[in-house]
Amino acid sequence: MSPRTALFLGGLVLALVTALVFLLLPIVALLTAVAPQDLGHQLRSPVVASALIVSLKTNLIANALMLAIGTPAAYLITLRRFPGRSLLITLIELPLVLPPAVAGIALLMTFGAFGLLGPTLAAHGVLLPFSQVAVVLAITFVATPFYLRAAITAFAAVSRDQLDAARDLGASEGIVFARVALPLAADGLRAGWAVAFARGIGEFGATLLFAGSVERITETLPLAVYAQLGVDIDSAVAIGVLLVLISGAVLLIAKLPPLWSPAKSTPSVGGW
Amino acid sequence: MxxxxxxxxxxACGCTLIAPASAAxxxxxxxxxxxxxxxxxxxxxxxxxxxxxxxxxxxxxxxxxxxxxxxxxxxxxxxxxxxxxxxxxxxxxNTLTLVVPTANPKQLRSATDLAKGGLRLAIGGPNVPLGIYTRSLLGRLHLAAALRGNTVSTYTKASDVTATIALGSADAGFVYTTDWLANRSKLSRIDVAAAAQPPIxxxxxxxxxxxxxxxxxxxxxxxxxxxxxxxxxxxxxxxxxxxx
Incomplete structure (x- = not known):
């Protein structure tokens, strides 16, 4: 190896180590800030339990909505080229680049009591502020663009030939989607879901101002961290650790090789 | 620890990292x-x-x-x-003020209207001064029950309480009079009996x-x-x- 190459490789290693230390040190600091026995004690408080339940429930519903609507929507966009397609994709990515605080204000200006749809909703007896529905809306709004973007990329990477082959064998469009495109895009979809989930479970700004911080109803884990910060920093750190563990577990699940989906290279064509 | x-x-307050730079x-x-x-x-x-x-x-x-x-x-x-x-x-x-959005959707006229229930209230949390003062004020007004009969959202900062009410997420709430004055265009004030005011x-x-x-x-x-x-x-x- 020439000294030049060694120097270059050394530079690359240095960059990777620097990035790893910078990104992981704060997480290590957080995880070691509270002793494990204290952590257990802190997490047994009723505030944490109710916030955990609110967070899990609202994120579950929000993620179900996001997957149920986002997946077919992303598939349609990649199905064929049409005029304005690039514009449409850019529009979908727009909420993605909104700073979180701006997203929260935008959501309020839409669904809030004085927002675009507020009076209409109120006239039909729908009162969103301070309700769990508002939490679900906030999470879905901030998380969905992350999923859509990943889903579009995942479906776009599926080979046209394989979809056409399935059609040639007489598969209906629905079967092509469910049995060919979906399994082939599964890895990308799962990765997109993991990122969207992490963004959603950490949602803070819109939830605080739109859904409020009502104990047992809208107080999610991130809101509980904020509320506890002024009372008991150890308790706030403990909830923070809990959030990191949940997000870490989801990321891990998304990366694990799937046990349920068929082999990638030869999607099963039997049974049509 | x-x-x-x-x-x-x-x-939490990155500003302090910069402030001590000019020590003099x-x-x-x-x-x-x-x-x-x-x-x-x-x-x-x-x-x-x-x-x-x-x-x-x-x-x-x-x-x-x-x-x-x-x-x-x-x-x-x-x-x-x-x-x-x-x-x-x-x-x-300072004093506390009961504030409502200028549109006052629930037509609140006095603090005793909070006893009717069914309202969305925004107040300070139980551990921050604003929340402690608010609970003391409600106690003196014999309205402590209002915190149970309504949906109550709590905040650690007065500015979050004002924003929540100004944006219409809450029907009413208690803030410092100075906060109300700074947001007069979006918040209406409802007088609270001076005798019930806690010393701030x-x-x-x-x-x-x-x-x-x-x-x-x-x-x-x-x-x-x-x-x-x-x-x-x-x-x-x-x-x-x-x-x-």
Missing amino acids: KNVRRLLILA AFTVYAASSLKRAFQQITPSPSYSFGGSDVLAFQIESGAAADVFASAAPIYADKLVQKHLCGTPVVFAT RYVLCTVTRSGVDVAAASSFARQITSGRGRKILRDNGFGLPPKP
């Missing part, structure tokens, strides 16, 4: 609610505005502050006990540390308590203690 707390507080500058640590009034009285000090509890903690951790202006006497008293602060002087008072006092003290600018600190205190200082405080909605 102490170090972790310090790191967290510093992270005369620095005033003041409660957020004083921002407008203090800057109108004198723009010359280097200000660090924040929650009184966080500011007190930063001073305990060795922040290079010369003056501490606290929204509640307890935080200054804590520093006095640790010999970190001179004798606190009361320089302003702002104090300032000179920080005790090596290198403190004592001359500048006492000159600053004189400016705040001067006739002009008192007028500006009053214009910003603060009450005033009797002249010494």
